[in-house]
Amino acid sequence: MRRKLWEDLQPTPGRLNSSLRILLATIIALILMLTWRMPFIYIGMYFIFLVGRDSPTISFRTGLISVLTVTAAIAVELGVVIVSDNDPMIRVLSVAIVTFIAGVLVASTNFPTLGSTWGLLFCTVIGNWEKHAPADSLVKGSLWLIATFAVAVGSAVLVEYLFGDRDPAKKLETARAIRYQALEKMFTVYAQGGTSEERSAAAIPVSRLAIAGSAGMLELYNKIAERGLDAGTLPPGTRLRVTMQAQLMDVAAAFGLQNTGEDSPDLRRRCAIIAEQCRELIPVSIPKFESRLRFMPEDCVTLLDRVEAALHALLTMPTDASQMGNKELVAMPVRKAPFFIPGAAGRNDTIAFGLKISLCATLCYVIYNAVDWPGISTAVITVIVTGLSSSGAMKQRLFFRLVGSMVGGLFLGLGAISLLFPHMDSITSLVVLVGFVAFISAWTAGGPRFNYIGLQMAFSFYLVAFEDFSAPTELAPARDRLIGILVALLVMWFVFDQIWPVRTVTVMRQGLAGMLKTVASFLRLIEPRPDPKDLLQQADALRDQIGKTVVSLRSMNDAVDYEFGVDRERHVRTSEMILRTSLTAGTLFWNQFAVLYSVEDKDFLTEPDLIEMRRRLAEYIDGMADGVIKRTAPAAVPANAFLTPAMLNDPRYGEYSRNTIARLEELHSYALMLSREV
Structure with missing residues (x-):
């Protein structure tokens, strides 16, 4: 675990640039929010991490849609309060209904951020009506949330327009070529019977590129799609090819690191063929030697078999030279995708996911009001932030949430309140502290495996540290907010893992079946x-x-390592x-x-x-x-x-x-x- 985390934190192409952009947007938003004394700072700061950074166009579009979603959530909140005359039971029912709809939207649409944003903000503002405060101040607070959100999103969009990538197609071509070159070099060493030291040296670059994963390349793909850029010589089906290449890198890295001492004529022959194929794939040309590549699905048991199978999948993709660089085939803009995933809204697993999220949010809402402990109201917000992401690999996310909450809320949040805030007397020191946390959270969030920890670090720190416009002077509010986070994680563990468990491979089977149905359609x-x-x-x-299904299945395949039980190896x-x-x-x-x-x-x-x-x-x-x-x-x-x-x-x-x-x-x-x- 520690080794994987250390590998995940290593520099990868574009990671520093992305982290610095988040840092700059955070500093700009923080200064403006504190200057204008805006409430709900912690929500605005967190959503800077969620603004799409695939291109300035995507950032603007997602930012605008998010602001409209905030407005819709507040309109629903005020409507519920006015129609019900602020009846407490109606508020509880509204939380259950809204979070259910939000969960269904996350699981059944191509724009899951809409559902999670709407659910989060509604639960945030409806909870304020539990306070004994004048209605006028509560309404103004709700309207201020729109302004806070607009400032945060506007800061993120501005930074993306100023410093976003300008030539993603060339970068993507370079990234895929680097990977094939590393593979060609490693398998050439094996084909030539290199020493163990030579094989290890050749396998290290492959391993590092495998650790980087496909997230950076998929981000470049999205930039090409959204901005309608020249696709250069990229081949048809680039998104699927990126996922295939990432899988090839994973199994090739495992082979290279685990077979440094093995040698035989058959091994050399097979490695020579693989090296030749990778060499041909570097300039995106039509393969000439597919028939020479050994591939038998029934006999795909060793790591080298799996390398050949992954390479075979790439080689059997369409490679008509006349279609190279065809923008219509290389990348599809998001605007062409339908709002609802075909057939997803009425599926049993979609309804079940919405019901589980609704149950968790409602339980937390009832608990903190029943015990009259408003300080732990962050439990409801935590359910929305951490639960409305996807419907698979729950154990992995629960573990990542717990780690991120402990690091961001306990060590960074409470540590800053008790040790640093008493000695801070200027906005400069606050900006330095928040910038430091934002950068390390953004760097962690840029990893291929543990990125969710980075998001939870930022969310937990902001939730604990930003109670008001001034530095906290008491530990009790921060303690209560952290306890609220932990209560939410406990409730979600109980609902998702004990009452209503779903194994990751079950979700993957459903995803594969849906994909096959799509092919048939x-x-x-x-x-x-x-x-x-x-x-x-x-x-x-x-x-x-x-x-999207293939990308999701590959992500869940990585998450199976977090399953427990005697049959874990079979699930893997x-x-x-x-x-x-x-x-x-x-x-x-x-x-x-x-x-x-x-x-x-x-x-x-x-x-x-x-x-x-x-x-x-x-x-x-x-x-x-x-x-x-x-x-x-x-x-x-x-x-x-x-x-x-x-x-x-x-x-x-x-x-x-x-x-x-x-x-x-x-x-x-x-x-x-x-x-x-x-």
């Missing part, structure tokens, strides 16, 4: 229709969901298999999707035999998705059940048909192995 979608624009719009929505193995299956499903999807944007291949959409093939594939993949949930083996179906041998050998459609059937056979092999796991 797309196969049914690509048929001739009078409005091609409508076809592309629906296809883009499915494409966006495929990419199952999660790895689910991730591999999703990558193969992604390649099948993209080999079909690329046809939509190929002017030369429009007849592939109208050929009757291919239309029938896609219909049969969709039906089969739907059954496979059901089998993933029920843990049943998919039926073995020969290739001629989908397409005639004549079509497989057709000079025009043969290659496309054979590639489609080959990807399906690989998907079937993975699904079959997955059915044997927990």
Whole structure:
């Protein structure tokens, strides 16, 4: 654990720049808020961390939407109070209803920040009506929250416009090339029979790049998409390729660090092929030696097998030279994504997530009012901040919340109040202290594995340290706020892990099944229709969901390490298999999707035999998705059940048909192995 945390804190490309931007935005917002004596400083300061930094455009858009969301939350609050004449029971019911809706929005939309922001701010302002204060002052306090939020978001957006990246496409090309170069060098050393020292030296750069993860590259991808920039020579499906490359780096690093003494002719031969393939992939060219790459899904057991499988998934993505740099295929802007994820709003797991969040928030609200301890009202806010993020890997997040709360609230927050604040007599010293905490929180939040700890450090520190416009003079309020955080974590642990537990692999199975259903929907979608624009719009929505699901599954795969129990190793193995299956499903999807944007291949959409093939594939993949949930083996179906041998050998459609059937056979092999796991 300590080794992984230390690795996670190491410098990675763009991390210092991002941390400094957060630091500058924090200092600007702090000075303005203190000068104008704005309430709710801790909320405004925390949301600086949540403003999108993929591009200045995204920062402005997310900032504007956040301010509108704040306004909507306050409008609902005032409406509840006016209609109910400030009835206490109606306030409790409103907390339950609003947090349920917020949880559903987080789990079922492509804009989860809206739900979490709305729920957080509503619970913050509705709780103020429990105080014995004049209604006029409470209404003014609620309206001041809009101003506080606007200042914080405006500061973050201003900094992004001044110092954001200007050429993300070139940086992304460089980042992916660096990774392939490191892989090519390491496997060349193995192929040449290098010494243990040489192998270790070659594996270290691969390990460092693997630790950096895919977050930085995905951020560059989002910048290209949102700003409509020139994609250079980036290939189709860049987001999925980034995730695939990150998986390749992970397994290659594990192989390089664990096999420094192994050597054999077969090992050298296989490493030489891998090195050659990586060398070809550096300039984004069409691979020439795919058939030489050994790959058998049924025999994918060793680390080198897994390296070959990950590389195989990359090599089987569409690589038509005419589509290189096509902005429509490289990156899809967020504005093209639908608000609701197709089919997600009514799913049982979505409703369950909303109910669990609602139960936690309502319990905390009732507890602090029942014991008449308003100081721990931060429990409700903590539930919203920490719970409304996603619906998987709860044990990991609970652990990260606890660590972040202890570091930010106990050591930094209470430590500053008891040791530093009594000796601080100017805004300069406060800015230095807050800047220090903001920087280390932002640096921690920039890591690929423990980033959630950084967010919780900032949230807990601000919650404890900013009680009013002046430095705290008593420890009791800060102590109460910290206890509120701990109460919320205890309630969430009880609800999410004891009353209503969901294992991470269960969520991953649901995600994979949903992804397979999406692939099947797309196969049914690509048929001739009078409005091609409508076809592309629906296809883009499915494409966006495929990419996000793979990223989410990879994140949850990392979180399985935090599962406990005697079957932990089986869960780790199952999660790895689910991730591999999703990558193969992604390649099948993209080999079909690329046809939509190929002017030369429009007849592939109208050929009757291919239309029938896609219909049969969709039906089969739907059954496979059901089998993933029920843990049943998919039926073995020969290739001629989908397409005639004549079509497989057709000079025009043969290659496309054979590639489609080959990807399906690989998907079937993975699904079959997955059915044997927990």
